Amino acid sequence: MELHGYFRSSASYRVRIGLNLKGLSFEYKAVNLLKNEQRAEEYTRLNPQGLVPALVDGEQVLTQSLAILEWLDETHPQPALLPDSPTERARIRALAYGIACDIQPIQNLRILRYLQSEYGLSDEQKMGWIRHWIHEGFAALENQLHPAPFAAGDKPGLFECCLMPQIYSAERFGMDIADYPAIHRIMLACNEIPAFIEARPENQPDSTL
Amino acid sequence: MELHGYFRSSASYRVRIGLNLKGLSFEYKAVNLLKNEQRAEEYTRLNPQGLVPALVDGEQVLTQSLAILEWLDETHPQPALLPDSPTERARIRALAYGIACDIQPIQNLRILRYLQSEYGLSDEQKMGWIRHWIHEGFAALENQLHPAPFAAGDKPGLFECCLMPQIYSAERFGMDIADYPAIHRIMLACNEIPAFIEARPENQPDSTL
Numbered sequence: 291m292e293l294h295g296y297f298r299s300s301a302s303y304r305v306r307i308g309l310n311l312k313g314l315s316f317e318y319k320a321v322n323l324l325k326n327e328q329r330a331e332e333y334t335r336l337n338p339q340g341l342v343p344a345l346v347d348g349e350q351v352l353t354q355s356l357a358i359l360e361w362l363d364e365t366h367p368q369p370a371l372l373p374d375s376p377t378e379r380a381r382i383r384a385l386a387y388g389i390a391c392d393i394q395p396i397q398n399l400r401i402l403r404y405l406q407s408e409y410g411l412s413d414e415q416k417m418g419w420i421r422h423w424i425h426e427g428f429a430a431l432e433n434q435l436h437p438a439p440f441a442a443g444d445k446p447g448l449f450e451c452c453l454m455p456q457i458y459s460a461e462r463f464g465m466d467i468a469d470y471p472a473i474h475r476i477m478l479a480c481n482e483i484p485a486f487i488e489a490r491p492e493n494q495p496d497s498t499l
Numbered sequence: 500m501e502l503h504g505y506f507r508s509s510a511s512y513r514v515r516i517g518l519n520l521k522g523l524s525f526e527y528k529a530v531n532l533l534k535n536e537q538r539a540e541e542y543t544r545l546n547p548q549g550l551v552p553a554l555v556d557g558e559q560v561l562t563q564s565l566a567i568l569e570w571l572d573e574t575h576p577q578p579a580l581l582p583d584s585p586t587e588r589a590r591i592r593a594l595a596y597g598i599a600c601d602i603q604p605i606q607n608l609r610i611l612r613y614l615q616s617e618y619g620l621s622d623e624q625k626m627g628w629i630r631h632w633i634h635e636g637f638a639a640l641e642n643q644l645h646p647a648p649f650a651a652g653d654k655p656g657l658f659e660c661c662l663m664p665q666i667y668s669a670e671r672f673g674m675d676i677a678d679y680p681a682i683h684r685i686m687l688a689c690n691e692i693p694a695f696i697e698a699r700p701e702n703q704p705d706s707t708l
Contacts, residue, residue, distance in 0.1 A: 338642035354593035384563035433547035
């Protein structure tokens with residue numbers, strides 16, 4: 291499989307974690323968002339939406355990180371990213387969407403660029419924007435996380451694939467994760483696991499470009 | 500089942516369509532977002548995230564529209580909201596997330612309120628913001644939709660549950676759906692189906708409050 295992504299893209303980072311948790315090897319193809327390579331024809335032929343990541347498996351091209359993670363769980367069931375029971379699956383998906391729908395899309399690069407170019411937001415105002423929406427989302431998640439090592443119990447899965455990239459972004463923008471004890475506890479547990487460590491932005495080949 | 504929602508909320512509207520497509524009856528409980536009832540303790544006891552919708556089934560409370568729709572498909576499989584094959588499921592989920600992650604969260608009420616209160620955006624600027632992100636998302640979807648009546652073929656499902664509420668919002672803000680021929684074609688097909696008609700905001704009891 292080939293994963294087309296960008297080292298700092300949350301969505302790319304989610305899929306790297308998922309592939310690693312499944313023990314699947316993949317070739318990493320860097321798409322530089324700062325150079326708008328995601329809008330170049332070479333990439334939009336793969337993903338007409340012009341967003342990273344895209345996962346190529348033979349003739350198939352998969353897009354949208356959460357759709358890719360669900361597909362991985364359906365086609366490579368072990369170890370599972372989602373629990374067995376429909377109720378628990380719904381609970382974990384809801385937590386994951388609490389990040390993937392309610393935090394990340396609001397504070398990603400294309401939004402920040404637009405806020406600056408259209409409304410002249412300063413760097414400080416953009417930082418305020420980012421922190422506000424991450425705080426809203428993290429505070430809501432705090433109330434919903436159970437006191438187990440991971441959201442679903444003793445193993446990380448779909449939620450942690452979304453959480454760790456969001457934490458990376460929060461820390462990059464100066465937030466202290468210790469302010470969110472349940473999230474912090476999960477973070478410390480994930481930080482011990484090679485699948486998460488290897489997926490980190492700083493461990494990708496394009497991190498130094 | 501009880502559905503706690505708001506007539507104009509896209510996420511509530513998605514779940515109404517899903518329940519109707521499955522032929523499941525439910526009691527509708529209005530949560531007035533303009534009065535911030537979603538932040539009142541009565542509601543946050545149900546959903547600590549303070550967002551609509553929440554679906555109550557006996558002792559269970561389900562939140563996040565997409566998690567609810569996946570749960571409905573797992574617990575009430577027929578008629579299916581997702582295709583059978585993992586590849587097709589991934590394609591339809593990716594299309595749905597193209598709305599649920601990449602359009603709706605950026606232009607919903609809480610974002611518009613924040614843009615106004617924090618950065619003083621005028622009504623006209625807010626309209627520009629809304630239209631920009633809907634256009635970006637719809638233009639990308641146009642390139643990905645096949646020439647069948649619905650995204651997955653001859654039956655509507657998860658994608659259409661997300662699309663029709665987004666179209667409602669686009670039209671409300673003065674966009675012409677005919678500018679997006681593939682989306683327009685799907686819209687016309689959905690407009691003939693009672694499950695979609697009954698789910699419309701104007702057909703909810705709280706639309707006149």
